[in-house]
Amino acid sequence: AQSVTQLDSQVPVFEEAPVELRCNYSSSVSVYLFWYVQYPNQGLQLLLKYLSGSTLVKGINGFEAEFNKSQTSFHLRKPSVHISDTAEYFCAVRLLSGSARQLTFGSGTQLTVLP
């Protein structure tokens, strides 16, 4: 079975500062990797995904993430955050093959951008 660990439940950061949200996963087989974001009073929205190819993937709103297979990590980064980035961020994995097609999520990281 696969699992996802988001090491930080709360990340406060000042506006225009850089941010990194950490995600580690565990799986005995290859997985797809995702970051979803949930803005207040909204549903989950896909931020970016890693399927194959370049290990650095770029998403919406200036976010990017780097897949590190040896460290089984998929950390999310943004060089300069805005107030509007305040939201909860979820890392998730999905098996490449097999009958289990569902996403496995981490427990989420609340990013709060301070003025």
Added chain:
Amino acid sequence: EAGVTQFPSHSVIEKGQTVTLRCDPISGHDNLYWYRRVMGKEIKFLLHFVKESKQDESGMPNNRFLAERTGGTYSTLKVQPAELEDSGVYFCASSQVSSNTGELFFGEGSRLTVL
């Protein structure tokens, strides 16, 4: 194009009562998933429909939960009788069967509070 819609957005019921949550997936999406997030923990998979068939219901917590997907369109999730630990946010998601990337489109969730 309409996204995934869920109803109600918030339901408050007493222990022992029944609640039915509804999900309308994106038109043409044969995959439909139910997830639940309890008390700020990780978002957990409940079950997966492909059209009207239950593909995987391994995440359903117990037999008080009943999910249906009539005609392969909208889905309902009934909790009967509700218990305190059922409180949480229930998310619905959909995707196309032909999609191999695993991207799911989520609704805004139905918040259930059991008193």
